[in-house]
Amino acid sequence: MTRVISISNHKGGVGKTTSVVNLGAALANFKKKVLLVDMDPQANMSVSFGISDAEENVYMALKGEQILKPINVYKNLDIIASTLDLSGAETELSAEAGREYIFQELLEPIKANYDYVLIDCPPSLGLLTVNAFTASDEIFIPIQPHYLAIKGLTKILEVVNKIKKRLNKNLEITGVFVTMFDKRKILHKDVYETIVTYFQDRVFRTLIRENIALAEAPSAGLDIFRYDHNSNGADDYLHLAKEVIKSEKKDS
Numbered sequence: 607m608t609r610v611i612s613i614s615n616h617k618g619g620v621g622k623t624t625s626v627v628n629l630g631a632a633l634a635n636f637k638k639k640v641l642l643v644d645m646d647p648q649a650n651m652s653v654s655f656g657i658s659d660a661e662e663n664v665y666m667a668l669k670g671e672q673i674l675k676p677i678n679v680y681k682n683l684d685i686i687a688s689t690l691d692l693s694g695a696e697t698e699l700s701a702e703a704g705r706e707y708i709f710q711e712l713l714e715p716i717k718a719n720y721d722y723v724l725i726d727c728p729p730s731l732g733l734l735t736v737n738a739f740t741a742s743d744e745i746f747i748p749i750q751p752h753y754l755a756i757k758g759l760t761k762i763l764e765v766v767n768k769i770k771k772r773l774n775k776n777l778e779i780t781g782v783f784v785t786m787f788d789k790r791k792i793l794h795k796d797v798y799e800t801i802v803t804y805f806q807d808r809v810f811r812t813l814i815r816e817n818i819a820l821a822e823a824p825s826a827g828l829d830i831f832r833y834d835h836n837s838n839g840a841d842d843y844l845h846l847a848k849e850v851i852k853s854e855k856k857d858s
């Protein structure tokens with residue numbers, strides 16, 4: 607069974623894109639067939655793989671002008687790229703009938719080719735995110751351990767509940783994980799404890815540590831394993847991938 611997972615948090619800069627790229631690469635290293643979808647008009651995920659201005663992209667597909675054509679980047683790893691045009695999609699599609707289901711429909715014919723589909727969501731909860739959630743079974747939320755980080759999540763929890771009720775009853779938040787963690791900071795430990803209290807067994811035990819190699823890798827167009835496989839970042843995303851794979855049976 608394919609697991610379709612949206613990586614979402616409407617706050618920007620929390621590590622969504624970094625996590626999609628490197629969790630995706632780690633899963634592919636474990637021989638899982640992986641598709642990564644860039645649903646963010648900023649196209650940071652695509653650029654992280656050295657791909658910009660791809661002719662085949664999610665915008666053209668959402669507009670009905672193409673089918674989804676994955677681009678193979680590494681063994682076991684394909685991506686659907688984004689372009690800046692995607693920023694127009696929210697308004698352009700706003701009057702379309704069934705506008706919340708366009709991406710789900712596009713994904714359906716190719717979904718079975720993959721074990722994992724990870725969707726990199728934009729930092730908003732508009733129509734693109736709704737399309738990602740409607741096509742997903744699961745949502746992972748990366749959280750940066752800031753003061754009030756949990757409070758900021760109220761909005762996304764509301765949207766998830768509405769979508770679950772109206773558009774996709776299978777949708778569940780199955781994974782929350784902390785990014786850019788620094789164990790020397792008491793605040794970070796405190797926030798982690800709060801997250802565990804709130805989300806309980808849905809919190810992954812892996813903490814993604816603050817690691818400069820993770821920030822550098824995209825400018826080389828590489829994932830963390832190809833950029834620096836000895837880094838803490840490589841270690842952490844490998845551990846996270848193991849936890850994700852372990853949770854397969856629980857969810858299916």
Ligand SMILES: Nc1ncnc2c1ncn2[C@@H]1O[C@H](COP(=O)(O)OP(=O)(O)O)[C@@H](O)[C@H]1O
Pocket residue numbers: 617618619620621622623624625650729785786787814815816817818820821822
């Ligand atoms: N664990 C980490 N350690 C250090 N820098 C990180 C880490 N995770 C992400 N970053 C950097 O933080 C910034 C925001 O991350 P990004 O993944 O783009 O967030 P989002 O997609 O949520 O906006 C980027 O510059 C990225 O390289």
Ligand SMILES: [Mg+2]
Pocket residue numbers: 622623624646650
């Ligand atoms: Mg991003």
